[in-house]
Amino acid sequence: MNYQTFQPHLDLQSVVKCYWTLEVPAENNAEKQRIVPDGCIEMAFILGDDIKRFTSGTDFMLQPRAMVLGQTIDPFYIQPVGYVNTFAIRFYPYGFANFINTPVKKLANKETSIAELFGQSTADELEQKINHATDTQQRIGIIETYLLNKLNEKATIDNIVTSTIDTLLATSGSMPINAILKEDLSKRRQLERKFLKHIGISPKQLGKVIRLQTALKLLLNQKTETLTQIAYESEYYDQNHFIKDFKEFTGTTPKDFLADGKLILSSLFYAKD
Template sequence: MPAPAPLAERVEFLMWVPPESSVSHVHEVVPDANVDLLLELSDERCRAVLYGPLTHTIHVPSRAGHGYLVVHFHPGAMPGLVDASPSELVNGFVELRELAGLSVDALGERLLAAGSPERMREELTALLSRVPYPPGDSFDRALRHLLARPEPLRPGALADALHLSTRTLQRAFKERVGFSPRTYTRIARLQEALSALREHPTRSLSEVAHRIGYADHAHMTRDFRELTGRTPSDFRTPSPSGRGLG
């Protein structure tokens, strides 16, 4: 599902896996700078988990007959749902008891009674709109600058381009994402390579590496091994791998 208009600056997308489509499976989730809110829905209860940004692969189980609603937030847009910073949630998660003052069980009842993904999105949007988010700051400027360039800048060059000190830039990324600009650009490039490998399965690995901005095929393979524990070729065939459930 596309992000609801009121939350478009904070939410990248929503994904709904209905109970009849879900299976018992362990999903591989590769490194990502985003934060996810995962809602697991069943007739017995609702479970809400906030997953932090990742610098290594984790595994998330799903159960057959349970519905899963995922809210995928933009990098640096972690909502104020817990008393923790992004750096404290890197490679971790927190199970929530309430969302914007509403108990998780009550939220589950509302979502199950909604009757359609669109109505679910409306219910969740109303709640998430009441949650505090980080204000625009140096991180937003840096992120826009990074996204506008075909290749990532070194942290010192990025700081100079934004007229910031390197320390200010490092602090902004640490506070908003949980890790350094260098780690962020490395993970963002990995995600871009993953998309290219899946969308263009016949393109050579050397060509993918060149288009994404790696020095060569060997550098891309090294990053894949260090960040995911797997090679680029392992991601040629679509699988449950990725962020969220799917």
């Protein structure tokens, strides 16, 4: 068995974790292999013989030869029917959403052909290039050209904004932008320009606002008794950090906020939201 990984181009490091290849000689009665979820999304090209994916103890389907394996919750079993030769791209959990219009959740727990995601003609052309490439480096060059071109498309850039907002909302604003973009400075500048144009504030500011909303709801609904508890449940670093952000966006302290008659309407909006 020969498994190797390769690092992506610098401009793709925020979305692609690695490329990998796997070669296994054909065996008679090859054993099933249990695949455990790793939190990533894979785009894979089967260059060797077919591979079975079991849907029950005995029932199986043949995996598409050019496919995307979405997020999986439970382990599953595969079994090669002969010689294994696979080239694949491993995306970060938030990375693949930048390249498609289909909601990522629709890809979960199954294989989806790349034709379904990118169109038949594009998929055919990409698959043929990958299949006819002479080595792994050439395949990496082919897929990176495709991915980099996709990243420069307007729809993809807009997807970056959307997926970043979704991540901020899902984490109540606590996910640092650097963590979302893996500190890719060129991507961050692009994202901030799009945010300012379409959202009106920076990604960092939006994250702070969303996190403050979480804290305000706790404060107004009195779900916790102390500012320390509110800071902890809202995932602030500490109470001082919480108070600093609070004053930045409300102009007052949490305690004064509750007693300020000029903030009754704001309090109502947050408490009932």
